[in-house]
Amino acid sequence: MEDSFYQCCKTNQLDKIEQFIPSTDVTLRVSRGFEIACESGSLDVVKFLLEKKLIPGNKAFPYACESGHLDAAKLILATEEVDINILDSYAFRYACSNGHLEVVQFLLSLNDSSFKVPNNELFESEINVNVLDNFAFVRACKNGHLDIVKLLASIRGKYEIDISGNEYFAFRKACEFGNLDVVKFLLQEYDIDVHLKNEYAFRHACANGHLELAKWLVENYKIDINAVSDYAFRYACVKGNLEIVKFLLSLSTNSLVEENNELVENISFEKIDIRMMDNYAFRWACKEHHADVADYLADLLNQKQYEFYYREKGQYYIVLPLDYETNKGEDKFVMFDDFKVRCRNRKYLKNCLEAYKIHYSKFAYKSARKI
Numbered sequence: 001m002e003d004s005f006y007q008c009c010k011t012n013q014l015d016k017i018e019q020f021i022p023s024t025d026v027t028l029r030v031s032r033g034f035e036i037a038c039e040s041g042s043l044d045v046v047k048f049l050l051e052k053k054l055i056p057g058n059k060a061f062p063y064a065c066e067s068g069h070l071d072a073a074k075l076i077l078a079t080e081e082v083d084i085n086i087l088d089s090y091a092f093r094y095a096c097s098n099g100h101l102e103v104v105q106f107l108l109s110l111n112d113s114s115f116k117v118p119n120n121e122l123f124e125s126e127i128n129v130n131v132l133d134n135f136a137f138v139r140a141c142k143n144g145h146l147d148i149v150k151l152l153a154s155i156r157g158k159y160e161i162d163i164s165g166n167e168y169f170a171f172r173k174a175c176e177f178g179n180l181d182v183v184k185f186l187l188q189e190y191d192i193d194v195h196l197k198n199e200y201a202f203r204h205a206c207a208n209g210h211l212e213l214a215k216w217l218v219e220n221y222k223i224d225i226n227a228v229s230d231y232a233f234r235y236a237c238v239k240g241n242l243e244i245v246k247f248l249l250s251l252s253t254n255s256l257v258e259e260n261n262e263l264v265e266n267i268s269f270e271k272i273d274i275r276m277m278d279n280y281a282f283r284w285a286c287k288e289h290h291a292d293v294a295d296y297l298a299d300l301l302n303q304k305q306y307e308f309y310y311r312e313k314g315q316y317y318i319v320l321p322l323d324y325e326t327n328k329g330e331d332k333f334v335m336f337d338d339f340k341v342r343c344r345n346r347k348y349l350k351n352c353l354e355a356y357k358i359h360y361s362k363f364a365y366k367s368a369r370k371i
Contacts (some may be wrong), residue, residue: 005021010037011040041071046072060080066091068095070100107127108155136152144177168192174186175201178209178212207235207239225252230276233249233276234284240288274301306319313348
């Protein structure tokens with residue numbers, strides 16, 4: 001059964017709420033009741049809790065703004081003495097972060113308004129738009145709130161956004177989280193090197209599975225898809241983004257992949273080495289339990305009689321010739337007369353060897369037929 005106090009907050013039952021004011025855990029439960037009242041638009045209850053001093057304005061105001069409850073925020077500001085910049089302008093920062101445009105517009109209007117505070121004096125405090133290294137702008141870019149990004153980008157004067165801050169952090173976050181519309185706007189509005197930090201934008205778009213953004217960058221800029229030792233490909237595998245993996249290999253002149261990408265048919269890319277860094281991509285796809293990626297890579301890799309890639313339940317087994325040079329890292333080699341197997345443990349080694357026999361026999365059969 002729902003708590004009676006919370007139910008009153010939710011349904012704006014001002015006539016009943018006083019009898020249900022909690023006697024224990026007052027601060028915690030009243031705070032939650034206030035949140036519920038804001039979420040439900042129960043302004044009478046909001047006003048009651050404020051008037052009874054059950055929740056301080058400096059706590060209520062940031063929550064109302066963070067949660068997008070403009071009416072509650074205005075009510076608090078009109079009836080309480082509030083520091084709108086408390087906790088480094090928390091109210092403004094998280095209104096931007098959470099995409100509450102009307103709240104953001106209201107808060108910015110306080111920077112140049114005749115809003116009255118309880119003592120009937122003009123409101124003099126200003127929102128610091130750039131607090132904490134443009135936190136509000138960066139978060140709006142990261143979370144894809146284009147309307148707020150545009151609003152903040154339009155500010156001129158002492159609060160003008162410095163897009164180059166922290167090595168174009170806002171732009172990089174927009175790419176990292178796949179917000180194509182924001183990325184397009186930033187590149188149109190500002191002078192940004194899309195290739196900065198060794199193709200950070202492209203690498204992290206791929207690593208995080210943002211195919212639309214990755215394609216758009218390749219179509220519109222001369223992207224080095226191999227930057228930082230094929231980072232985009234390797235981390236797409238690590239994070240299980242199969243469509244990105246296929247897309248990158250389709251761009252590459254990789255002899256194992258026959259697919260051609262019509263979007264970039266006149267652009268030449270370097271070959272992606274899917275064995276890069278001792279089969280990093282395959283090993284990590286297995287370790288992270290991305291079976292679809294691991295199996296796709298294994299199909300590409302299992303093209304030689306004396307080399308075999310096998311995975312089972314997060315474990316990988318790589319059969320290699322005895323003279324194959326590799327850095328095993330924390331792995332172990334299980335040695336046989338004619339080959340060695342790289343693995344983390346021997347749990348499924350027997351299954352690997354059975355599968356390898358079948359793999360090996362296919363090549364032996366092909367050789368016999370040629371004779």
